[in-house]
Amino acid sequence: MTEIESHADAGSIESHPGLESSTVAPMAQMPNVVALGEGVAAADSTVEAGLELKVRSQWSYARDRFVRHRLAMASLIVLIFVFGVGAFANFVAPYSYSAIDLTNILHPPTTVGQHYFGTDEIGRDYFSRVIYGIRTSMEVGIFVAIVSSIIGLIIGAIAGYYGGWLDNLLMRVTDLVLTLPALAILLVASALLGAGNQWRVSLILALFFWTGLARIVRGIFLSLREKEYVEAAKAAGSHDIRIMFRHILPNTLGPVVVNGTLAVATAIITEAALSFLGFGIKPPTPSLGSLVVSGQSNPQKWWLTIFPGLTILLIVLCINFIGDGLRDALDPTQRRVRA
């Protein structure tokens, strides 16, 4: 954790790697000092017990606020557990996801043979399939979130920083993507590109998800590039890329993290919907969405519909809570009262 000075150091370009005080202007609106009964003496005052100052870093404040958000913490734990199960699917799942057992079809959940979630119409263990489905969803969600965040960040940064015709152009491109009915285009894309492969689907999704972040990042760059410390940096000879990275970019970390987290959820739901309609990830790669399809054809076998859907619901719910907690933690200036 970096220790950050208690006042913004305007125009400090020769900042040490650990003292990026000039880079966090919006976040520096948080009070950085806490008067405690006892503690470390402050750098400049000669005060005695009763009024000591303890300087803390921005991140420890953020971490504190997040931890206080009990729902977010609980969700984090649950999510780590669920994603852990998915990540170690090979070790956790009792069966492979394609192990067919025609003697045991459409069996309701039972502890016999470890078929906790029952079996599907050709005897595959549903519990294992759901677990592998979790892994797929996890991979898709994280991939889409990371890639779309990078794209959004780059485009937003360029548009916001340089302004002018470049900004116009990039924003028109953003509008274009926004105007297209996302689901429809995705369906068309996967129908025609013959998606079925998990990574292709993820890539297509990522190409659509960057617009929201691009707008936000652009806004931040637009407003911050007018600040004095950027002018000072320019005057001292820093070139653009350095300014963008060093000074402005760290201020976008808050929205990027929040947006990225929520993007994982949206990606998972969208991929599930696509797969459910048959236009997403195709068998044999498991997807929670396509698992639900077998539920549709066998409505009486409730477990086929319930378990994959419940899993999606659980994952997305947890991510939403975590996103909420992150938003509270990283943007305290928002006068938001917690839901």
Next chain:
Amino acid sequence: MLTYITRRVLYSIPVLILSTFLSFTFVSLAGDPLGQLRLQRGMSPETLNNLKHQYHLDQPIPVRYWYWVQDVFLHKLGNSLVTLQPIWPDIQRTMGHTLQVVLTAELLALVLGVTVGIFSAIRQYSVFDYFFTSVSFLGLAMPVFWLALLLQVLFVDIYLKWNIRIFYTSGLNSPHGTAWSLDRLQHIALPVMTLCIISFALYSRYMRASMLDVLNTDYVRTARAKGLPEWRVVMGHVFRNALIPITTVAALNIGAVFGGAIITETIFTLDGIGYYFIGRLQALDIYAVMAYLLVTAVIIIVFNLIADILYGFLDPRIRYD
């Protein structure tokens, strides 16, 4: 205001052109439009060649795009390459059905969502608030297709177990059903419920947040300091201000719901534009697919415009000239 609208419309046109052109190129490159026909028996190579020429399929893509654009304006979206029938009547019919479902769902969701949002904010931290906050969190996390499926399975189950038909789980009508009858209501009830629940979650959450934001403002404190009774403070000052962001959210959401209707219509096999689209997509019926994309793009643009206009209307600080 009029100039603003005109400017926005004019500006949307290049976007529309570009997006349709991209879609057209994409769609044309990826599939053989006559593929289905080729498979039909009794299709002689000559007929196919004639068709190819008739539909300009031997021309480069930009030219074909231009023909398509002409078709859109002059021939009402032209004919399908697969069925060889005009596309417009299908679009018209299915659009009407989709509108019926979507608008009902959204209107219901708005009214309920706004009301619940208001009360949740006024009675913050009450049981009412916690309950509906949980509901909205669930609603927002719920995959549309799963919710639709659950409802469908539930009511199929009820029918099978007790033989009463409360709501129909597929289709728009029983035979001889009409557009505005109880029968239709029973058929669209479940899809409407599906869409409504999710939109309700969105609206109630936003309304609550917006109300809370406004309740904490200085001007509400001023209103109280003047001696206004609390109900007047809420209805006269808080509500009006809190509603402003909701109109934007609603307008944008409704535009987007048309996309989500695809899933609902597929699950409940409703003869709506989304279902039509999926069918045509599976058949690789390019012109029909393009027609759908065009129509939905226009809807989204229109609703974005409505969102901005409404916002300018409600907030006197924004004046477009």
Next chain:
Amino acid sequence: MPEPILSIRNLVVEFKTEDGIVHAVDDITYDVFPGETLGIVGESGSGKSVSTLALLGLIPQPPGRIANGEAMFKGRDLLKLSKRDLRDFRGKEVAMIFQDPMTSLNPVLKVGFQLSEAIKTHFPKEKDDAIKARVIELLRLVGVPNPEQRYEQYPHEFSGGMRQRAMIAMSITNSPSILIADEPTTALDVTIQAQVLEVMKRVQAETDAATILITHDLGIVAEMCERVIVMYGGKIVEFGDVHTIFGKPRHPYTIGLMNSLPRLTEDEEWLQPIPGQPPSLINRPRGCAFHPRCFLAQGRPRCREEVPELRPIEGDQHGSACHFAEELRERPSRFAEPVGGAA
């Protein structure tokens, strides 16, 4: 001595927060006399605004709590009134002007409407035309040009100074007996500040209302106020009439405040701030809240352990909450005569 129009006794206001209980106002007692201008001075966080917000019941009660105290106004305890009765007082007998004119007016409603609303809510039987006429007249009184036009405009079409004037007009629509002005000029430019203060003086002359002027700006206090209360850390540390407070302050904090003012007629090299930081209202220092920063305390145990009482100094018009106030008697006064020209 005339009877006070408002008597506050032992007011305690607390806020429950995640970090602990904030003691915003800690046992305050003071009087307000009819027609006078009383200034309440203090830094941010001294509790000066909170004490008056409590009077009007404008403290949000979930985190906030009036733990103790009474506020007698015309024979009734404002702190114990029902919501309905409180509404009768707000905007009619007791009116408030807030600090930030930018955010204190509803942006989507016309200014004229908001002022009329203030009248209509207390006098619902009045005709709309009569109300509108009165509002226009008031706008004219506070110096808003073209009041008939301005009536139909929205707040964002007013400048900051004009908005504050409109706020002042709104507060006097029903001729209140007490006017509370919470830092009315802090958010304005200095030149506008002067104008707004002129307006306030004019309004005071017209209405004869008692005014509680809350500010951290000593210049305004000197110009506008007859009596002054100095607050620190949620408590009153000194009170008296303006000449005494400026000329013969008897509390180290007040002295520190006076010393920190730059003086135009002297040649100063360095400003003299009060060392240290304002106290945390959650973890207040033991004993006197000011002792960590006090030049008089000098580590004396009594300051560290015993909370000083507010006691009279040379007559009960002047009081100070310092154990060693007597030692300050012989200090040369920084101001031979008051800076402003308050009557």
